[in-house]
Amino acid sequence: MSERRYRDPVHNIISLSWDSEFDRLLIALIDTPEFQRLRRIKQLGLALYTYQGAEHSRFTHSLGVMHLMNRVLGILSSRYSIPQEASIVGRCAALLHDIGHGPFSHVIEKALKVNHESWTCRIILDAATAVNRTLGNFDPSLPEKITALLKHEYKPDYISQLVSGQLDCDRMDYLLRDSLMTGAKYGNYDLEWIIQALEIDQEQDRIFVSHRGLYAVEEYLQARYYMFRQVYFHRSLRAAEGILLCIMRRAVELMQQGKLSFYVPGSVFEKILRQQETSTEEYVQLDDSDILFHVKQWMQGADPILSDLSARFLYRLLFKAIDLDLPDAERQQFTAAARRIVEDAGYDPRFYLIEDSATDVPYYRYYLSEAAEPKERIYVQLRKGSSEVCEIGKVSAVVRGLRSYQINRLFFPAEVSKQIYALAK
Numbered sequence: 001m002s003e004r005r006y007r008d009p010v011h012n013i014i015s016l017s018w019d020s021e022f023d024r025l026l027i028a029l030i031d032t033p034e035f036q037r038l039r040r041i042k043q044l045g046l047a048l049y050t051y052q053g054a055e056h057s058r059f060t061h062s063l064g065v066m067h068l069m070n071r072v073l074g075i076l077s078s079r080y081s082i083p084q085e086a087s088i089v090g091r092c093a094a095l096l097h098d099i100g101h102g103p104f105s106h107v108i109e110k111a112l113k114v115n116h117e118s119w120t121c122r123i124i125l126d127a128a129t130a131v132n133r134t135l136g137n138f139d140p141s142l143p144e145k146i147t148a149l150l151k152h153e154y155k156p157d158y159i160s161q162l163v164s165g166q167l168d169c170d171r172m173d174y175l176l177r178d179s180l181m182t183g184a185k186y187g188n189y190d191l192e193w194i195i196q197a198l199e200i201d202q203e204q205d206r207i208f209v210s211h212r213g214l215y216a217v218e219e220y221l222q223a224r225y226y227m228f229r230q231v232y233f234h235r236s237l238r239a240a241e242g243i244l245l246c247i248m249r250r251a252v253e254l255m256q257q258g259k260l261s262f263y264v265p266g267s268v269f270e271k272i273l274r275q276q277e278t279s280t281e282e283y284v285q286l287d288d289s290d291i292l293f294h295v296k297q298w299m300q301g302a303d304p305i306l307s308d309l310s311a312r313f314l315y316r317l318l319f320k321a322i323d324l325d326l327p328d329a330e331r332q333q334f335t336a337a338a339r340r341i342v343e344d345a346g347y348d349p350r351f352y353l354i355e356d357s358a359t360d361v362p363y364y365r366y367y368l369s370e371a372a373e374p375k376e377r378i379y380v381q382l383r384k385g386s387s388e389v390c391e392i393g394k395v396s397a398v399v400r401g402l403r404s405y406q407i408n409r410l411f412f413p414a415e416v417s418k419q420i421y422a423l424a425k
Contacts, residue, residue, distance in 0.1 A: 006063055009056075010177050014067040022088055025138050026066065026095055032130035033284070034099055034123055038062060040287035044178060045104040046240040047231070049316055051182035058098050058105065064173035065163075069094035072162060072169060072195050080200045083156070085145075090159040092142065093149045094169055096131065099123050102283075103291045107241050111248035112272060119283060121147040126280040157205045166378045167194070167207065167217065175223050178231065186226035190216040201379070201389055208379035208389045217378060218398040225402050233358045239318040239411050242354040243309055247295060250306045250351055261301030262294065269294060305351055319354065319411035322424060331408060334423060338410055341419045354411040359404070 004027050006014040016023040029035055038059035047054040073087050100119030102108045109116060123129050124143050127136075135142040148154040149163060162168055172191060179187025197213025200206075209217055231237075254260040255273045263270050268282040269290050292314075299310035311317065324331045339349045347353075380395060382388040393399050412420055 008060065008064060008067070009180055010064055010173065011067050014063055022091065025088070025134070026091060028134045029092065029095055029131060030063070032134055034129055034131045035059070035062070035096070037284055037287055038099065038101070040289060041101055042104055042288055043174070044182070044232075045107040045237075046244065047178075047182060047234075047237050049240040049318065050234050050236040051184065051231070054178070054182045056177060056181045058101050061174055061177055062095055062098050064177060065097065065169045066091060066095040068169035068173055068195070069162060072198060075195060076198060076200060080202065082159075082200075086156055086159045088139075089142065089145045089149055089154065090162060092135065093146045093160075093163045096120065096124060096146065097150065097163055097170060099131065103286055103288045104244070107244055108248070108291070111245050117150070121150060122280055123284060128281055129284070155205070158200050158207045161207045165207070166376060167198075167209070167220070171224065172220070175220070175227055178227060179223070182231055184227070184231050186230050187223045189219040189223045194220060199381070204389075206379060208381065209392075211381040211384045211386070214380050214392070214396065217380065217392060218396055221378075221399055221402065229405065233407055235321045235323075235409060236318055238356050238358065238409070239321055239354075240313070240316075242356060242411050243313045243319065244291075244295075246351040246354065247298070247306065247309045247313060250303070250309065251294070251298065254303055254306065259303065261303060261306075262297040305348060309351060317414075319352075320414050320417040320420075321356075321409050321411050322420060324408045324410060326408075335410060337423055338412065338420050341416050341423075342412055345413075345416045345419075347413060347416070352413055356409040356411060357406065358409075359406040 002018050004016045004018065004023075008014050016027050018024060018027075036059070039057050041058045042048070042054075043056045043058050043061050044051075044054045069091050073082065073090060076082060077087070097120065098116070100116040100121070100123055102112060102114055102116060102119070106116075108114075124131055124135070124147055126132055132143050135146070145154060149160050152160045152164070154160055164170060172194070175187040175189065176191060179185060193216040194209070194213055197210045197216065199208050199210050201208050251260060252273055252275060255263070260273065263273055268278060268285050271278050271282065272286070295310045295313060298306045299314060301307050301310075312319075324334060326334065335353075335355060339353050342349045342353045378392045379389045380392045382390050382395065410420070
């Protein structure tokens with residue numbers, strides 16, 4: 001066959017041609033062990049505890065981002081002169097942008113204190129990885145150029161903006177994909193109209209949207225706003241994340257005390273539990289299955305806290321939650337009272353009372369500040385036929401109307417929920 005085809009629930013058919021040397025490079029990157037590992041990492045971490053269909057992986061999302069980048073560059077190339085090198089670097093960066101994610105995506109970053117973006121660059125630059133060798137065989141300078149793009153240190157910058165910006169292929173894919181797989185319709189927006197409306201301001205080296213794309217971008221920003229509020233910050237999802245973080249903290253604590261009941265000696269995960277630095281080769285061995293395997297073993301262990309938390313996590317016996325929409329002083333008083341209830345019931349509040357804070361600052365409220373970089377803004381054509389381009393908030397009342405919000409919650413065992421709920425009355 002002259003094409004490599006992937007059936008995709010969002011984009012239908014993603015195809016790469018064996019006749020194109022650039023497509024062959026992408027196919028080779030997809031086939032590397034480091035990229036194939038993304039099949040074993042959930043795109044939405046523990047969202048499946050709330051939305052049972054959210055089983056999709058970082059692999060499927062990364063293919064989607066690459067596909068959108070291919071489409072966008074194809075459309076823009078018909079109207080503008082885009083350097084061939086920039087096109088290659090942009091397509092590779094779109095495919096590899098998430099290759100540094102650890103188990104359960106963002107969840108374990110908090111526990112292991114790692115940054116997936118740093119690991120992405122490290123994997124691409126490490127000569128020991130198949131990704132680096134594949135890129136280097138095509139062009140020895142590609143690894144450095146791709147990491148420069150991911151850090152917004154590459155020119156032309158409009159290519160970087162298409163990979164990582166306010167209106168990028170990454171967000172355009174994950175909003176639609178997460179909306180579809182969770183069943184939540186908040187993330188739907190008019191993708192086709194947006195990508196047809198994208199333009200390049202070559203003088204300012206930035207992407208902008210033609211006047212006809214304004215309403216589609218408004219819809220896109222609203223989709224992002226509601227997906228965060230209704231899906232990514234959902235209380236059950238956050239409760240599951242909180243329990244897993246407590247499991248990891250307890251396991252690390254027991255390892256330091258020499259009391260951890262189970263681990264695989266000499267394994268990468270042992271180094272993680274000992275909080276030792278891992279090599280790139282070791283890091284890319286980690287995926288969701290490592291976490292689940294150990295949690296299953298710890299459920300049978302001698303430590304009552306680790307055993308109980310592991311069982312709650314595996315069997316979805318999630319903590320209950322209460323929203324604390326209170327002034328700081330009152331919230332601290334409530335939390336202190338709840339801590340006493342948890343402790344009096346025989347639970348260690350370090351692991352059984354979880355304070356959770358989540359905030360989202362919509363596009364307009366943050367990115368219109370004077371400190372914002374141009375890459376962090378969305379620009380639109382002021383009016384049809386005009387050469388003037390302005391920040392979208394100046395012409396969109398819808399964007400200006402999006403409000404910031406912060407969620408403050410407490411999570412605790414169901415066994416003490418009546419007493420804690422009573423505090424709020």
